[in-house]
Amino acid sequence: MTLSPRLPFFVYGTLRPGEPNHDHFLRGRTLTEEPARLVGAVLYDGPGYPYAVEERDGGGTVYGDLVTARPEEYPALLAALDRLEEYAPDDPRNLYDRIARQVIRDFDGTAVQAWVYVAAPSVAARLRAHGRLIESGDWAIRPG
Incomplete structure (x- = not known):
């Protein structure tokens, strides 16, 4: 088994501060949490959580x-987040895939390699065809 690099995580939904999973999974386990953005993706509304595509x-x-x-x-955090996102390497039943992508820090505009859970290919195809796009790209300000 190949070990995953220890990258930071880019969270965009229920793991963000103020959202339901933040305290349960992240409180006391992080060094820093800072606003950032993932360029080259859009956000779709899911059943209580979003999907980045x-x-x-x-x-x-x-x-x-x-x-x-x-x-x-x-x-422990990597394992917990993989379970939360129902991600297992190379499993065709995944809802999300964990991939390394560059994200941009809002603070200084620097690019950082981070783990991002994005919609798995079959889910992404379904969302592109029939999903509800969150136009702002921000789960925190999504329309009700």
Whole structure:
């Protein structure tokens, strides 16, 4: 089994500060949490949580937070987030895939490599065809 690099996480939905999963999964386990954005993706509304979908043309921006885990918490946090997102490597039943992508820190505009959970290919295809796009790209300000 190949070990995953210890990248920060880009969260854009229920793991953001003030959202239902933030305290349960992230409180006390992080060094930093800072606003950031993922360019080249759009956001779709799901059943109580969003899906980021990469755009083939590179358009769109998803807004969220870059979360850096405490080193001693990293393995447990990675496992917990994989379970939350129902992600298992190479499993065709995944709703999300965990991929490494560059995200941009809002604070200084620097690019950082981070783990992002994006809609798995079959889910992304369904969302592109029939999903409800969150035009703002920001789950925190989505329309009711």
